[in-house]
Amino acid sequence: GQEHRTPLPLVKVSREMLRTFPHSKRVGSYLVGKMINKGSFAKVMEGLHIGTGEKTLETENSYYMTMELCAGGDLMDRICERKRLEEREVRRYTRQILSAVDHLHRHGIVHDLKIENFLLDEHNNIKIVFGLSNTLKPDSLSLDLLSTQCGSPAYAAPELLAHRKYGPKVDVWSGVSAFAMLTGTLPFTVEPFNIKHLHQKMVNGEISSIPSDVSKFVLSLLEPDPAKRPSVRAALEERWINEGYGKKSLNSLCHKNLSPDDLNSSVLTYMTDTLGYALSDVVHTLTNNRPSPIMAYYHLLLNKFNRSQKGAK
Structure with missing residues (x-):
């Protein structure tokens, strides 16, 4: 017919x-x-x-x-309105962010991640806005290192601030955003601002104030040594990020x-x-x-x- x-x-x-x-x-x-x-x-x-x-x-x-309309506004406004977010909500957002980062890494893209680059759609899902980014060959993510400097100092990993070669683990430093969601503050601050002093605080692990309820998982993402910092895939396997989600997969879709x-x-x-x-x-x-x-x-x-x-x- x-x-x-x-x-x-x-x-x-x-x-x-x-x-x-x-x-x-x-x-x-x-x-x-x-x-x-x-x-x-x-x-x-x-x-x-x-x-x-x-x-x-x-x-x-x-x-x-x-671009699509993100009717939920931006994450920064959400944090400012509520002062701090509940752990369950932070877990949900962090799962989505790390899953998106994993997808980008699979395609050889290393991002400039910061709170201002996270928007929310009408279903309260995270949408990542592209600011500055860099590229690696997808099949050599663990071998090649980048040198182009990009990123905002308050959110940039210490290896970026030190102008060292860096790899995909700079995006695991997005734990800064998870910390900010949980506490309403940034983990590393310097007044008056001085980038060398900021870098030294990061290297020394001098987090301004750690509330007792901030998870060890979030703090593990702020490991100053990239060799000791977990990879995105390892972070996605951690218990904290999967609590309440059972065995629900976070695998990214392939185009x-x-x-x-x-x-x-x-x-x-x-x-x-x-x-x-x-x-x-x-x-x-x-x-x-x-x-x-x-x-x-x-x-x-x-x-x-x-x-x-x-x-x-």
Whole structure:
């Protein structure tokens, strides 16, 4: 029998929508609108994809990133509001952080981890924001060492502050964040700030104030000698991090490219019959995960299609 295809909702964007969208210029298939925000490295601009009416932006010579909304706010605000978090909540967040770090390490990425880089989604799950990071070859994580200096001094591992070669264990030093969640304070502070004095406190293990209920596990992550500091995998096996979770796995998901069978037939039909793309070009682009206008069109249309299906229910 013939495969049943759900008709794709009408995607044609009215001229009125394009005319009333406040924009300063057109770049490829997009209208570039007002500036939403700006930082040290980039500006956040509102954009409208002309073909679908979706608000996103991608061009051949620039990357415009549309990121998910983290409706739960940032972790720093959460700590400031409550002064300190309950151990059960800290355990949950730390599990998620270490699991995410393990995933990054598997892909050769060493991160700049600090409280300000942790956001919360609407389900109270941790989302890591990329600040500065460095890369290693995934198959030599335990052999190669990095030298590029990155990170904020209050959260940086001592080997970073000492300008020594470093490896993935700098991310285990994220125990600073776990300590801050549990206590509302940073473990190592110097007033007035002096980076040499800060480093010396770390090396000496001079933690400002250790409440009696701070777990030995969190303190173990603050081991100044990277050779003695546990690896991420070892930390994920510790009793404290798994308390209350039984044997629930923390293995990270591995990305795999789409196969032809994964592709939505309704979206493919719309792209070939209405937009005029060759089916072979669309399938080849999507299954090889190649950034292009075809990739943008497919995913924007797929999102629109999925929303319409949810609305129909």
